[in-house]
Amino acid sequence: MSNSIHTGISRQLQARDVIKRHLASTLKAIHLYGSAIDGGLKPYSDIDLLVTVDARLDEATRRSLMLDFLNISAPPCESSILRPLEVTVVACNEVVPWRYPARRELQFGEWLREDILEGVFEPAALDADLAILITKARQHSIALVGPVAQKVFMPVPEHDFLQVLSDTLKLWNTHEDWENEERNIVLTLARIWYSTETGGIVPKDVAAEWVLERLPAEHKPILVEARQAYLGLCKDSLALRADETSAFIGYAKSAVADLLEKRKSQTSHICDGAKNV
Numbered sequence: 001m002s003n004s005i006h007t008g009i010s011r012q013l014q015a016r017d018v019i020k021r022h023l024a025s026t027l028k029a030i031h032l033y034g035s036a037i038d039g040g041l042k043p044y045s046d047i048d049l050l051v052t053v054d055a056r057l058d059e060a061t062r063r064s065l066m067l068d069f070l071n072i073s074a075p076p077c078e079s080s081i082l083r084p085l086e087v088t089v090v091a092c093n094e095v096v097p098w099r100y101p102a103r104r105e106l107q108f109g110e111w112l113r114e115d116i117l118e119g120v121f122e123p124a125a126l127d128a129d130l131a132i133l134i135t136k137a138r139q140h141s142i143a144l145v146g147p148v149a150q151k152v153f154m155p156v157p158e159h160d161f162l163q164v165l166s167d168t169l170k171l172w173n174t175h176e177d178w179e180n181e182e183r184n185i186v187l188t189l190a191r192i193w194y195s196t197e198t199g200g201i202v203p204k205d206v207a208a209e210w211v212l213e214r215l216p217a218e219h220k221p222i223l224v225e226a227r228q229a230y231l232g233l234c235k236d237s238l239a240l241r242a243d244e245t246s247a248f249i250g251y252a253k254s255a256v257a258d259l260l261e262k263r264k265s266q267t268s269h270i271c272d273g274a275k276n277v
Contacts, residue, residue, distance in 0.1 A: 009036050009047050011072075015085060016144050018068045019051055022061055026053040028092055029146030033137045040203050043232035044076045046086040046109070049144075050137050052152055056091050056124065057105040065089075066116050069108045076110065084110040088133060095153060100160040101128040131156045131164040136201050158199070158267050165192050166260050169253050175246060182238035182245050186226040189252040196259050204230055211252075222248040 016030055034048035035041045057065075065087075074082035089106040104127040112122065135156045137149040146152065169192065172178055178185045187204040193214075194200070194207040202210075208227040212220055222244050229236035238245045 009041070009083065012047055012082060012085065013144065015047075015049060015069065015072055015087065018065070018072065019049075019087075020145070022065050022068070023051070023053055023057075023089075026055045027145060028052045028054050029149075029152050030144040031137045031141040031149050031152075032144055033133075033141035033149075034086075035203055037140060037142060041083070042203075042205065042230055044230060046084045049085065049087045050133060050141070050149075051087060051089040051106075052092050052095075052146070053089060053105065054092055056094075057089065059121075062106050062124075063121050065106060066108050066112070066121055070113065070116060073108075073110060073113075075113065086110075088130075090130065092152070095130065095134065098134075098154045098156060098160075100131060100156075100163065101126040102130045103127070104130060128164045128167055131160045132195075132201070135161055139201060159264070161199070162196065162260055162264050162267065165196055166257070166264075168192060169257055169260075172249060172253065175242065178245070178249060180239065183226045183229055183236045186222060186238065186245065186248060186252075187230055189249065189256065190223060193252060193256045193259070196256055196263060216251070219248045219251050 013032075019030060020027060029050075029052040031050045031052075032048065033050060035045035036047050069085055069087060072082065073085035076084055085108060087106070087108040088104055090102070090104050094103040094105075103124060105124045107122060107127070115121070134149075134153050138153055138155065141149045143149065168188075172185055172189075187208055190207040190211040191201070191204055193211050194202060205227050208223050208230075212223055212227075215223060222238060222241065225234065225236050226238060228234045
């Protein structure tokens with residue numbers, strides 16, 4: 001196994017064996033991406049797996065996989081030996097050639113644990129976030145099964161990548177939209193800001209550090225606290241600092257929305273120019 005895989009997750013890579021057992025006849029590839037590569041795991045980090053199959057999943061297989069994942073995953077910081085898994089399954093012909101939004105066959109994450117235990121299983125669905133996920137896998141991932149991601153997936157067009165960032169911004173409009181998720185949303189905004197500006201995808205703490213250099217002084221304390229809590233250096237009190245947190249979110253959304261409009265306009269002009277050549 002590659003030395004660039006974080007040594008603390010070797011036990012949970014048995015997820016590969018679970019996936020093989022359920023999907024052997026159609027399994028095309030399994031890619032590990034995200035914080036688990038190159039020692040980037042933080043206290044709240046998931047282990048991210050992207051699974052590609054040659055056919056859509058039937059309902060029995062979807063349910064069996066999710067139930068088995070429960071045994072090799074744990075909520076953040078609740079186990080000394082297990083981290084939360086986040087597993088996404090896509091059918092190859094649903095994402096190649098690329099279309100937006102594309103369909104995912106299955107998504108497992110710890111936020112679904114209670115539903116799964118109660119017998120509620122998310123169905124297959126169109127998922128705009130696949131534009132980000134596949135971009136991440138193509139930029140930096142390790143093939144646990146099958147070829148490298150660049151040989152499995154086509155590049156996501158810049159327009160679609162920018163569109164999903166724009167669509168995500170629209171999810172957070174009132175205090176109720178980020179209640180109990182303050183730290184995650186503050187850091188996700190930092191990642192969106194970084195990705196909009198650079199086209200790249202980096203860990204939340206790296207994006208936060210980058211944004212801090214561009215942030216007015218009055219909004220920096222919220223992002224600093226969110227970053228430190230993510231790194232396990234403190235417990236965040238963002239929920240108790242509701243006005244400051246809301247002010248940061250409002251400022252960041254506005255700044256990123258303006259930047260997205262500029263980037264979309266630039267992309268449109270480039271595409272129009274290419275058509276006229």
